[in-house]
Amino acid sequence: MNVHPFPLPTGTADRPLLQVRDLTLEYRASRRLVRATHEVSFDVHRADRFVLLGPSGCGKSTLLKAVGGFVKPAAGSISLNGQAVRGPGPDRVVVFQEFDQLPPWKTVRENVMFPLLASRRASRREAEERARYWLDKVGLDRFAGAYPHTLSGGMKQRVAIARALAMQPDILLMDEPFAALDALTRRKMQEELQALWEEVRFTLLFVTHSIEEALVVGNRILLLSPHPGRVRAELNSHQFGLHSAGSDEFQASTARIHRLLFEQPPAQATEELLPQAMRREG
Numbered sequence: 001m002n003v004h005p006f007p008l009p010t011g012t013a014d015r016p017l018l019q020v021r022d023l024t025l026e027y028r029a030s031r032r033l034v035r036a037t038h039e040v041s042f043d044v045h046r047a048d049r050f051v052l053l054g055p056s057g058c059g060k061s062t063l064l065k066a067v068g069g070f071v072k073p074a075a076g077s078i079s080l081n082g083q084a085v086r087g088p089g090p091d092r093v094v095v096f097q098e099f100d101q102l103p104p105w106k107t108v109r110e111n112v113m114f115p116l117l118a119s120r121r122a123s124r125r126e127a128e129e130r131a132r133y134w135l136d137k138v139g140l141d142r143f144a145g146a147y148p149h150t151l152s153g154g155m156k157q158r159v160a161i162a163r164a165l166a167m168q169p170d171i172l173l174m175d176e177p178f179a180a181l182d183a184l185t186r187r188k189m190q191e192e193l194q195a196l197w198e199e200v201r202f203t204l205l206f207v208t209h210s211i212e213e214a215l216v217v218g219n220r221i222l223l224l225s226p227h228p229g230r231v232r233a234e235l236n237s238h239q240f241g242l243h244s245a246g247s248d249e250f251q252a253s254t255a256r257i258h259r260l261l262f263e264q265p266p267a268q269a270t271e272e273l274l275p276q277a278m279r280r281e282g
């Protein structure tokens with residue numbers, strides 16, 4: 001059994017894996033209509049670490065939920081592998097911030113196996129094999145028999161990551177997964193996520209409001225304006241690795257993104273702040 005591959009289907013090399021076009025998302029709250037995002041477009045390619053970055057309330061989580069199939073577009077479209085997203089599916093798995101996303105009555109191993117069995121994507125034997133593989137990958141093989149309440153916050157998030165990747169989703173969706181961790185653990189988790197990506201090359205869509213986290217985790221960053229979220233700019237950030245956080249270039253990029261997010265009116269931003277070199281070719 002193939003436990004770890006994230007293979008490239010033939011004939012799809014040039015097509016973005018995920019295409020989001022002019023996406024407007026709204027909530028109906030009592031008698032009001034709340035617009036969460038306005039005409040947002042972006043492409044995620046295979047093995048991208050694509051980050052949605054913006055201030056609180058700009059619609060990042062709503063965008064992620066829409067890609068997950070939990071929120072229907074008011075306008076615009078989302079397609080994965082060329083197919084319109086019409087609802088949730090095992091090809092998109094979400095890791096949340098909350099530590100209680102793991103059922104406490106299941107062991108770590110059972111937590112990883114559960115979605116595989118529930119979705120009938122694997123037999124029990126295959127699910128056990130995948131759980132072993134992925135728990136080893138996140139460094140928790142020794143804790144397979146433990147219950148979630150005996151783990152630290154960082155360990156619980158590693159279980160959630162193992163559980164998600166064991167499903168071999170086309171895209172891993174992460175909504176501020178490290179925001180509830182202390183600063184040191186958060187940095188360690190960012191590093192581990194990047195190391196895991198180096199090894200496995202999964203595709204990631206990651207939500208954060210931390211500029212530093214976006215630069216460390218992402219290879220591309222979509223900057224969203226305050227509520228309702230519109231695209232301010234799209235940047236490359238692949239030059240920043242695990243150990244670049246203190247560098248001058250990193251600090252300069254942090255300051256620049258801060259200006260883009262908070263100081264530029266959107267009309268100017270689209271004109272001036274998308275230098276050709278920073279756009280994806282084509």
Ligand SMILES: Nc1ncnc2c1ncn2[C@@H]1O[C@H](COP(=O)(O)OP(=O)(O)OP(=O)(O)O)[C@@H](O)[C@H]1O
Pocket residue numbers: 027028029034035036054055056057058059060061062063209227
């Ligand atoms: N269930 C809901 N019903 C009504 N309005 C909602 C609902 N969920 C979110 N909103 C509103 O939609 C907008 C976008 O919210 P969302 O949570 O997507 O933003 P966010 O950028 O993820 O914020 P944060 O970083 O604080 O989590 C906000 O104005 C929020 O109040």
